[in-house]
Amino acid sequence: MAAREKAVMVAVATEALPLSQVHLDLDELAALLDTAGADVVGRLVQKRGAPDPATYLGRGKVEELRALVQDTGAGLVAFDGELTPAQVHHLEEQLPEGVKVLDRAAVILDIFALRARSREAKLQVELAQLEYLLPRLTRRWQHLSRQAGGIGTRGVGETQLEIDRRVIRQRVAVLKRALGGVEKERWVQRRRRQRVPSVALVGYTNAGKSALFSRLSHVETLVEDRLFATLDPLVRRARLGQGLIATVADTVGFIRKLPHQLVASFRATLLEAVSADLLVHLVDVSSPRWREQLRVGEEVLESLGVDPAGCLLVLNKVDRLGGEPRPNVPGRTVLYTSCTTGEGVEELRGVLAEMLIARGAVSVVRLSVAAGEQLQQALACPDVVGQSFSAAGVELYLRRRSRGQ
Ligand SMILES: Nc1nc2c(ncn2[C@@H]2O[C@H](COP(=O)(O)OP(=O)(O)OP(=O)(O)O)[C@@H](O)[C@H]2O)c(=O)[nH]1
Ligand SMILES: [Mg+2]
Structure with a gap:
């Protein structure tokens, strides 16, 4: 089994999201991280009007986060909100080299990827991951090419970007088709069970x-x-x-x-x-x-x-x-x-x-107790899915006949 990672959790408290609520949210994020295979070694909460558009936290707080990451030896920082691709990029730049920055959605996607067992679940998770990645890839690349700036770099960046996007889109199409097939199979199975x-x-x-x-x-x-x-x-x-x-x-x-x-x-x-x-x-x-x-x-x-x-x-x-x-x-x-x-x-x-x-999920047939032998026969019928006896007689519950069968 892979070694457990160390994680620091971060959140911002605002007027709409008071501190007590933020700590409950972070307790849930801690449970998610635990499931994903990380031990939480620290949490950092900042009170501000709204998250900073560039770095989520204010400048001083980012410094504090950097120190906390260094002190605890954390390899991953999980934010309880939604991070823009630019925020992830800026934060990664300002944190020690190699430290991963994830938001809540990325942690959940990771758990789903770990947990997926059946072919269908695996396809569904991969599709979700690629759809999550696609806009991030785009904006990240745009960001990088803007930063590198100007003639020469731009063309290269864009070409690579186009290739990456095309590969991902093709894979997304393959996955959607494969999932369509799985759905059809399930539909057939469902019709069999439906009654x-x-x-x-x-x-x-x-x-x-x-x-x-x-x-x-x-x-x-x-x-x-x-x-x-x-x-x-x-x-x-x-x-x-x-x-x-x-x-x-x-x-x-x-x-x-x-x-x-x-x-x-x-x-x-x-x-x-x-x-x-x-x-x-x-x-x-x-x-x-x-x-x-x-x-x-x-x-x-x-x-x-x-x-x-x-x-x-x-x-x-x-x-x-x-x-x-x-x-x-x-x-x-x-x-x-x-x-x-x-x-x-x-x-x-x-x-x-x-x-x-x-709700009419079964058909009901009422028989008088006197039915005797008939009752025995009726009970043996494979369509009978239940029965209830009373002084007045017996009610038999039959599979409902589904349409088209
Ligand atoms: N004390 C107590 N614990 C329970 C009860 N029902 C379930 N649990 C525990 O709660 C935990 C979660 O139970 P699960 O049945 O896995 O929950 P679930 O809803 O299937 O969860 P997901 O599959 O993650 O959506 C386990 O540790 C269970 O043993 C209960 O009635 N009382
Ligand atoms: Mg369950």
Whole structure:
């Protein structure tokens, strides 16, 4: 395994972004850096009206950063905002030789690159990285050629720039085509699965989606106290309340300020996930920022054309609340779960089944108990995905016939 890098984190506090908020943001950046393989050895925050257009920090602060980098031996400086290519360039010039300057988006892209396992996830991440690089490459080169100045250098720089851009654009086109093929394959698979009711788990990274997925489907998946443990959506069958069988999908987590290139290239994956009959929006209620994480999740859902109000809201990790009262979300029905103790999971199975039935995700057939032998035959039918018995008779839940099949 590669040696861990040392990182210094930097942020600017403004009137709109108070110091207390900045430190919570930096805690999250620290978790991201930890996941990416770096140990945080220092943090530096400057209060100013707005980031400096040339160097993000003011001149004196850049000096302080340089000293901090030297004292700690850090090889990388991570800014919690978005850096322009020019800012990266100026900062790199003013910091000790070889020190990397990254912004939050670059750190997230790096983690996605580390985590990608399937062919599809790898293609999606590479596409996002190239799209992130393309404008930076352009402006950086323009900047360099302007600095070198004048006749002779300009032509060379531009030629190299054109070549680089063309190579990247060609690769982007290849990736988009390859991803198109993967999407088609998935579409075919989805059509095959479609007749079983489907549930997808969505929510902020680290909310506990994979933990809940394992609980529901009784399989071990990668559950980790790491950000973005899951990149590829996993789909498994699970038994819900009333014996109803459904597919459950575990998905990639959301995060504040997710680089838009990533959202764009993971769009197909996310769209597939959110086309489920029912979405469970899972939130880590033990996080001091859970309300913000809930909001970020709802924003991402809206950007995918989903009405967040139609999702089942589940507040997870209630075991961590201790004696604190369980919070409400105004205007919403919420369920409380703990994937550690299992609390609330059975109730969730029941609610999921009720909601799927209410939404028409299965066809319902009612038989009187007297049906006897017929009932035996009916239960053996492969289209039956669940049943519920009562004094009045039995309800059978059948796979819904999808259009065109
Ligand atoms: N105390 C407690 N910890 C939990 C609970 N559910 C999950 N965790 C822990 O929270 C961490 C994150 O869980 P995951 O299931 O990997 O979270 P995720 O939402 O899949 O995260 P990404 O894949 O990164 O989006 C792990 O360390 C879990 O063990 C819970 O109910 N209580
Ligand atoms: Mg996960």
